[in-house]
Amino acid sequence: MVAAIALSGVTKVYADGTVAVDGVDLEVAEGEFVTLLGPTGCGKSTILRIVAGLETATSGEVWLGGRPVDEAGARDRRVSMVFQDFALYPHLTAGQNIAFPLHTEHVDDATIATQVAEVARLVGVEELLHRKPIQLSGGQRQRVAMARAIVRKPGALLLDEPLSNVDAAVRADLRAEISSITRTLHVGTLYVTHDQTEAMTMADRIAVMRRGRIEQIGSPSQVYSDPQRLFVAAFLGTPRTSLLQAAVYVRTGEEAILDLGEQVISTPWSDPRAGALAAYHTARITVGMRPDALTVVPPSTPGALHGRVQHVEHLGNEAIAVVDVGGVPTAAALSQLELPDAPGLLAETLAEEPAQSHGVDALRGTLARLRPHPHPGPVPATARTRYGFYPVYERDERSPSSLGGTVSARFPLPVPAPRPGDALALAVDLNQVFLFDHQGDRIRLPNR
Numbered sequence: 001m002v003a004a005i006a007l008s009g010v011t012k013v014y015a016d017g018t019v020a021v022d023g024v025d026l027e028v029a030e031g032e033f034v035t036l037l038g039p040t041g042c043g044k045s046t047i048l049r050i051v052a053g054l055e056t057a058t059s060g061e062v063w064l065g066g067r068p069v070d071e072a073g074a075r076d077r078r079v080s081m082v083f084q085d086f087a088l089y090p091h092l093t094a095g096q097n098i099a100f101p102l103h104t105e106h107v108d109d110a111t112i113a114t115q116v117a118e119v120a121r122l123v124g125v126e127e128l129l130h131r132k133p134i135q136l137s138g139g140q141r142q143r144v145a146m147a148r149a150i151v152r153k154p155g156a157l158l159l160d161e162p163l164s165n166v167d168a169a170v171r172a173d174l175r176a177e178i179s180s181i182t183r184t185l186h187v188g189t190l191y192v193t194h195d196q197t198e199a200m201t202m203a204d205r206i207a208v209m210r211r212g213r214i215e216q217i218g219s220p221s222q223v224y225s226d227p228q229r230l231f232v233a234a235f236l237g238t239p240r241t242s243l244l245q246a247a248v249y250v251r252t253g254e255e256a257i258l259d260l261g262e263q264v265i266s267t268p269w270s271d272p273r274a275g276a277l278a279a280y281h282t283a284r285i286t287v288g289m290r291p292d293a294l295t296v297v298p299p300s301t302p303g304a305l306h307g308r309v310q311h312v313e314h315l316g317n318e319a320i321a322v323v324d325v326g327g328v329p330t331a332a333a334l335s336q337l338e339l340p341d342a343p344g345l346l347a348e349t350l351a352e353e354p355a356q357s358h359g360v361d362a363l364r365g366t367l368a369r370l371r372p373h374p375h376p377g378p379v380p381a382t383a384r385t386r387y388g389f390y391p392v393y394e395r396d397e398r399s400p401s402s403l404g405g406t407v408s409a410r411f412p413l414p415v416p417a418p419r420p421g422d423a424l425a426l427a428v429d430l431n432q433v434f435l436f437d438h439q440g441d442r443i444r445l446p447n448r
């Protein structure tokens, strides 16, 4: 099947050297709804502008409806774009705004009248066609902008955060309506947002972006429940996924330990996951936990994590307890190499490496896999001595300490919710825990 929109190796470097888009491959099928989701500045709008022809890619190719369009100007692309700020002509009525693209194509008046009436009915603005934009609410303006975008029956629809200037109350309705309209029209749609609820509720597929690249693309349930990258796990989910540093310690034939600092998650050797962790022995990894991975249990339960409730968020049907388990959050700069806080150890580790393996990857590998070592000074609060290994943790100065080392647990109401200061024990379901290596790639363990 011919893709409505296809990008191959698209890169955009702006004149000042900013790499806004970095080698993006993406396909949107006819009738498919794909969202580009990512934090501000990750390159979402630049991709949309390149597809629309408002910006030229530095390298790579764009196809629309199976045809390369790199030479085609914005007017010849048969794509329509809807912007965050509506971009309606203020001196024209809603009806005239909707008719505008047809006038520029010299369509006859009778056809224009029929098509305007048709799309106005589809987006629910037929009563408002005589009004000027200033006489419309934000939601109504965006409906008119949507009608103007679809009146030409575009081959592809590009929407750039169309709901961010619309009242929260209207947003949910418009979300549902926009996705149903694009499906009725069977038009390939690329929708930019930094709002995960929007992406999750509207999309057939979500492309999660970071720093100009697509980190993962898949259905909403795939990217949520099976994140391939640390960033994807971190970005998706409310409450946010807890990301704690852990040192792996494997005692062959006995157990595998994920040392979180003040306490550990361990699993016996009979669990196939313990053996799978042997490859990471002494490596520092990230343990990602959503509330789905944790169950409140009696305090005497073996292997449970213990902590104190820091605060509780009441959400109506449930309460979320944020529990301090004394872990160390993974540094915010997830792709950055985390240097150990002991400079001497670094020098010592490097000195032991053969000279020829001093390439960047080898160096990263070496630094990520710290060796067990005797701690030189007073034993830090985070260190455990039970098995003679002192992992080194790095605290991230940019993370507010109030967010440090916590996990979130869910309490379906009306069960009484805990209160700040309460002690809680939490059993960890290792099947629901996400592990990531020092480069942010998922560590796959066999399920049990």
Ligand SMILES: Nc1ncnc2c1ncn2[C@@H]1O[C@H](COP(=O)(O)OP(=O)(O)OP(=O)(O)O)[C@@H](O)[C@H]1O
Residues within 6 Å of the ligand: 014, 015, 016, 018, 019, 020, 038, 039, 040, 041, 042, 043, 044, 045, 046, 047, 194
């Ligand atoms: N004309 C420009 N010149 C230089 N850099 C630019 C230009 N336009 C955008 N950028 C930069 O390119 C990067 C990507 O910008 P872009 O607008 O595509 O991001 P975005 O993901 O859409 O962000 P937002 O959600 O804030 O709109 C950012 O670092 C931005 O500052």
